[in-house]
Amino acid sequence: MELILAVVSGTLFAASFYLLLRRNLLRFVIGIIILGNAVNLLIFTMGRLTREVPPVIPYGQKVIEGAYANPLPQALILTAIVISFGLLAFTLVLVYRNYTVSRTIDADRLTASEPEQDVDLHTQKKRLPA
């Protein structure tokens, strides 16, 4: 089971890296979504998979006897899912809002904030005043 999940997680990482390297911002956002899921699966697998009882202490006892499923990775993943959901919503709105202003989702054409001539090598005022 660990092996299958490790392969799935690795495949998701590979797919998301491919998408993150695209110039299309929408693909980039989809890459971010897949990347988040890949990490969540990784944390889940690293927390050891046990097909055992849920971690509920029986009535009248202080501890659980025997093996039980580890609840902590699930708590971590839940937190990570909520956070990535919020960030994803913001990112989608940001990309859309940016599209309405600049009319492009091509990362290479996002140059409004860059200086027109960004290096300062050929100006008259280059020399320090004496």
Added chain:
Amino acid sequence: MKVLLVLPVLIPAVTGILTLLLRRSRFAQRALSVLGAVALLGASSAVLWTVQTNGIQVAQMGNWAAPFGITLVADSFSAGLITISAFVAVAVAVYALRGMDVEREFFGFHTLFHLLMMGINGAFITGDLFNMYVWFEVLLIASFVLLVLGNEEKQLEGAVKYVGINLVASVSFLTAIGLLYGFTGSLNFADIATSMGNIQEAGLEATIAALFLVGFGIKAGLFPLYFWLPASYHTPPAPVAAIFAGLLTKVGVYSLIRIFTLLFPDPTGYTKTLLLVVAGATMVIGVLGALTERNVNRLLAFLVISAMGYVVMGLGFFTTLGLAGAVFYIFQDIPVKASLFLIGGVMERETGTTEVGKMGGLYMHRPLLALSFIVPAFSLAGFPPFPGFWGKLTLVQAGLATENYLIVAIALLVGVLTLLVVAQVWARAFWSPAREEGLVSTDSPLQRSVLQAPIVVIGVALLAVGLYAQPLFDLAQQAADNLTNTAPYIQAVLG
């Protein structure tokens, strides 16, 4: 549970909520914002004082014993950082009274500013790996909204780059957390530090260290992961840029130092060399970028990158002296960078342009601004008697002691180039003759003094630290002792 340790997180949270509730009243928001920042400075100073007198302070949240619950830890490093951050926050809150426009205030600048401070302080003070990730996300989302606040085209575009790369950085950090948890079964820094042997046996130490380096390196703006920084830091208004430049990269580099000293104190394989190579390249690239840049805010953004190189160099030596230099450099770099960006904002306001070459006459018209530019600028270049000099001196001494002559030579060369950068800004914007139309700003003298006062206060504080560096250096030395000898930290947390 010690309430004092929670205050640096709680005060900005409450201030942020109150400013949100009072969003209809501009006056109430502004008063609360400044008061909240002052209260934060008070609480942080109290934490620093307690740490100085009673040693490392630990608070177990919800009274859960150490490895099971979330622990807040303040040692000299954390306490010093939150105090200096709060000092800068007060300066920015005052500057924003005039430097921020009505729309941005109305759409929640003050709320977001305090929530950002909450995230920053949380990241500085937590002793739990996953909790640190959560604080990172808190400060990230606050910084995202601060960056786009105002909806200008260049802001949106800078934000796309900033948001995209920072999401990837968070995922790299989270992957490292997942792997560490899988091998040690814990998320508490101190607890993980005691069971790092498992990871060394699995041969994963270098992998996990590299994942942390990528995650924090993106946030700290290290080579070759820095390119988002000059693409976005010049787009928001000066108070936002000042708090970003002063604090956000420092959170990244703080985490880098904390993780590497505690979990990888004697890294195997290529990690040590990698850190020094990254440090050297960061210094050189940052200063070369600044040298060719003509937009004052982008120029300053490149100088932010260059300074990070010095800090990582101090970490790369893995000696107490190197860490003391790195910690001292971070301590003085926070106010230096914040004040430079605030000054950049005033320069833009007064001359109506961001092009350094088109400014001019600022020395004649605004002598006080020119004087207060000298302190952070020459501190950055490492000129005595400014505090940057002591930081660089310590770092160079540490480099010579560990016989890393090449990186020391690079550091000294970069220092000279930084001097050239600030001298160029000084010559073009301040010394060169004024343009015929004079200054375009319509601020009254009172409004101008609101912008000027925080800059002057930071300048005086920096000068005082430069002339009498011993107390701050002792703090840095104490922080470095705790970083290299981790036993007291682990003892304090696990009891």
